[in-house]
Amino acid sequence: MIHTCNRTEFYHGHGKVPPETVTYLFRLVSGLESVFIGETFIQGQVKESYQVSASAWELSSSLHRLFQWAFLTGKRVRTETGLSRGAMSHSHAVVEIIKSQIPQYQNMRFAFIGINKMNRTIMNFLKGNVNKAFVLCNRNFDKATEFESLFNCKAFKLDHLKMALELSDIVISGTSAPHSIIRKEHIPENKLLSIFDLAVPCDADAEVRDLSHITYFDLKKIEAQVNGNKTIRAGEVLKAEAIINEEVRRFMEYQNRKYFVANKSIISNVKPDKSIEKTNGLLIKMKPLITIQKNSTVKQKFLR
Structure with missing residues (x-):
């Protein structure tokens, strides 16, 4: 659970993470979803929530990898752009x-x-x-x-x-x-x-x-x-988004490779049945993936 002054979000589930969820979390940790674009407090708040859940053994391996990748993405954005430079208050x-x-x-x-x-x-x-x-x-x-x-x-x-x-x-x-x-x-x-x-x-x-x-x-x-700093930060948004898009692509490629190998191994050891769908020559079982609840709105994502 991520709880800050203006958001309450729940991340739970297992399996592949859909790209829209990856993109949102990477933008959140990088400061692009904050009231003050580029503010740095959000990464610490998300990391604290992650550590609490991880210490209680409440996270799946998919969510572990997702959040660790998000923190690395946020660090890249802050290191390689000026998105977080300059006071906003x-x-x-x-x-x-x-x-x-x-x-x-x-x-x-x-x-x-x-x-x-x-x-x-x-x-x-x-x-x-x-x-x-x-x-x-x-x-x-x-x-x-x-x-x-x-x-x-x-x-x-x-x-x-x-x-x-x-x-x-x-x-x-x-x-x-x-x-x-x-x-x-x-x-x-x-x-x-x-x-x-x-x-x-x-x-x-x-x-x-x-x-x-x-x-x-x-x-x-x-x-x-403050206004001068806002102008500078606004000019850095496109650079930050380019880094985030690159990291989302890399995460999805990593995830697809991982589940390609896993599914291939499973398929070779089981008999296909009606619950299995053939897609591009690869047999993949359909199942729920990640459920995210944001401010009382539940979005159910499914494995594609």
Whole structure:
């Protein structure tokens, strides 16, 4: 069973796998069936489901081979194309910009203003890649202190924002305040700061954005990064599909060779009867193959 945030699928059965099933699974693992084309999480989710079923001895040899081949296909797509390169979310785009545009970011101190999903995601990405503890500033100080051990950060009350910014080099702000909270009086004089403003309306006052020693990134700049990555990925889809089609063809050739030998061996040892059909000189017994249930829709595939 494969279960993710937007799909629940069951793969079970034995024998030959039809080409449409092979194609779908290879596309799924490669990221072509995801909301964000090329995202990498799906391969890990499918692999985890496969390992759970395999450890419980619940998979036929056909499904073992199918999923192993799918993982190799996904690896080829990610290695040989740019389908998975570039951030597709605001939080990932912030990390991408930091890594590409701020030299020595690993030795800088990050200040996070506000506790939300995007800030937590960015913390998770950065916590193993930076050498200094985070600074976390939040209106609810008790909530901020809960994150001190989780993310190795120092909590500050929002009233002490100026002190927090004096300790910091890169600021990531994303509060739900209806007005600006980072004002000129909070900014240390002549201190170089990079500010990533993820809030709507902006957390940084217009005066702050215009300061010569401030490098300012608002949501428009971050979205431009995401949109550029989407364009790049779209151009890689045809390359990915070519690899998938090649691997589907190779899998089907492997499968046909395997069952040609198996059926020939069986036929030589049994007497033909009415349940056996002759096709192109080869006797093949008709039987159900793989049943796949996707989101409560059952599709029954048969051996051809």
